[in-house]
Amino acid sequence: MKFFVNVRYNTCQPVPLEVDRIATILTLKEKIGTRYQLPVDEIRVIFQGRELSDNATFEQCDLGNHSCVHAVRHSPSVQLRQRPLDIPKSQGLNSIREVITDTPPPGGQYLYYKPPGGWYLHIQPPKGLYRVRFHVYCRSVCHNVQPGKLRVRCSKCKQGTLTVSQGPTEWGDVMVPGRIHGECQSEGCDGTVAEFYFKCAVHPSLEDDSAPVLDLVRTNSLEVPCAACTDTVSLVLVFPCSAGHALCLDCFRTYCITKLNSRAFTQLPDVGYSLECPAGCVNSHIRNPHHFRILGDEQYTRYQRLATEEYVLQNGGVLCPSPGCGAGLLPEGEDNRVVCEKQGGFGCGFEFCRYCHETYHEGDCRTSLLAAISADSGDDYRLDPENALRAQWEKQSKLTIVQTTKACPKCNAPTEKSGGCMHMKCALCCFQWCWICCKEWTRDCQADHWFG
Template identity: 40%
Template sequence: MLGLGSFGNSNVLDGNKLRVFVKQGDQTVSADLDPSWNLRKIKSIVAPKLDCKPAELKIIFAGKELKDEMVIQNCNLGQNSCLFAVRVQVSSKKSTVIESIEEDEDVEGSSKEVFGDPAEDSELAEVPVVGTQGSHYFVYCNSCESFQEGKLRVRCDKCLSGAFCVLRDPESWDDVTNPKQVPGSCENSDCVGSYAQFYFKCAGHITTGEDDTAPPLALIKRNPDSVPCLACGDSKDPVLIFECASQHVTCIDCFSQYVLVKLNERQFSQDPEIGYTLGCPALCKKSLIKDCHHFKLVGKYQYDRFQRFATEEYVLKNGGVLCPQPDCGMGILLVDVGCNKIACLHGCGYVFCRLCLEGWHVGDCRQESSSSQQQPGASSSHTYSITADRAAQAQYDDSRRAVRLTTKPCPSCRVPTERAAGCYHMTCTKCQFDWCWICQVKWNRECQGNHWFG
């Protein structure tokens, strides 16, 4: 059995030479090939370096044996591709030992498909592989911080080894994304794996190992028919195609703007099965985006906002609350829905009233006007102009925010109280109420025993 290692950058080759690596166990050999050669020529070059005869070798690329008569330029190999070689006994019987490539270190923009030229009626085969402008797989690469052409790879679903041979090609995205869809055989002697596990890698940079994977963007596809964008009307490639019945098309730029506008307005849909997501801009039914990785197209900062908003919506939809303390906002799911005393245990530690979102207090909640609420009689127009009163109010709001960050209200009279030093036993200078800074309740023996001095 032969394995696969990781490789760095190779030297730039002259002309149309193609450098590949063939690995046998811990031994790796390289060969500079002419794309017009066939596989028999490769075997004649690498066999002496692997101390065997050409007839004893099988060359495997991504779960498929490369036959002797195949021409290199038709095998979808790129610069620095790594191949598995399997040594077999030469006999009259046909050998069944096949081993898959575990990793393909394509470097200089190689983005051709792993499984050769797929069937024309396959969902994955949107365009032919040979002689096209590149891959029809796309991924979001965290290293490149952008969407890139992708490479599909396969390994055993049990031992995660690339020494795995598929019995058939994947025919749809369900075959690739769902487990136990494509059968095969693992060639590791101590493994009985019988199903393939597919994963994607970025074709835009040198991949360094099995962990250097990237999530696929199944809705981003090639646009060979030059279908115009639903928003701008331009014909671009690639495009994003929604899963609605009309399969509406939008270019990547318009989709990013669409996501950003809906995110700023918090107009995403909260689907009970899919989660926080968007549908087709034409309001088509059954068009919600199932994979949230597509929203990474708006950039890391906006995607972090998307995740935060999604978490907040989930908490609120399930009867939880958000910590009102500035710079916290921790989501808190409530076990006892009848309890009004909420503690932000996994966040800032703030204890507050569920009903009024103020610091925990004794007695009924009080009604307070907020600068963020519209005053009675105020206009409902969205127009805004800067005035001296509003500028002063903004400065006052900053002061209120600072007070809220550095103080806690007295549970009795709610006067803001700052703890500068000392123990956690607080005495309100206004109402003389003794209370605990941690629990925000009346000081008691339990507080004294647990955290009198911290």
């Protein structure tokens, strides 16, 4: 099997160089020197934020087939602007370990080390057991959850020539910009801030290719059973609650789709459209929306649409009621006249009432709607019996909705009550209101007419 390393020199496009899998970095430097006519002793090879030593093998440097490294030229008498610390492999960029419980796996052991910032614990798996450290959702090729690899580049020039002063030791170092610093070795760049990103580890990828990391998806090396189906599977999603409840990915998909069908997601200002732990734990909402890509492309597109609709409704907007449109609108002022204007390929031009979502009218919504229903006799369809029958059914449906429902005080969605107390919760916008007062539910409502 051929083994290639993609080498990027300066700002040129990466060039694949064929090498022996058991060769050293010095061998790679010799090939780079031949390719670019450079003295070998002036070549520096940078990968994952550190300079690679001449006698290191590809395996020791975590270099896989088609991995991309950066080559920079420095005179032997000139040191790199900041030589990276000698970071042990256990503390390198791909060393972050996440544990689900406090029990080590059979045959494994606890290992402690002290990076800058305090003690850190990871579990050393049994010998011969491969532990995937990161998981990503591959959008470009696999369209599925895959093992991932962590990469670093200069936040200024976007090149992988930045040598970091220390490796990350927790998720915050990777996810929060500006925590890790170093020195960019690219000529003319004075960048000092490290920018981390992830790539799919299953297939060769371009240098600029990236995949969203799924920090809650973990390898189930401790064989924790799924909280829903109780099966023990290789991958689980661990919710960020204190109990660390875990679901297998199949149960997570089912949980999300069920909540989408009932519009039971929660729109949070600093998080977005999200779900909490199915056990109802506090502070357990998923903060990284990329986890919902696990649902698949079709359901994730649906998730994005419902999230947008929820955002519009929570900010005082309305959705165009015209069939096939549904555009989100944010009308200004208190005027009940709303026009779905055609702009940039969106909008249908429909003019409707802001409160009852029917064709625009003046006066009380209920009175106008009853008048419109009474005036619609279906005579326009007298030449087509089938259409005439459909018109009569639509007329009776509208009349039934007016007579048996009340509008949600927040989004005006028709709501029907069939038994139970007067405490209502809108299925569309989740607003809690009183059936008697038609206002937001309060303790006074509970005391005066909870049951009518």
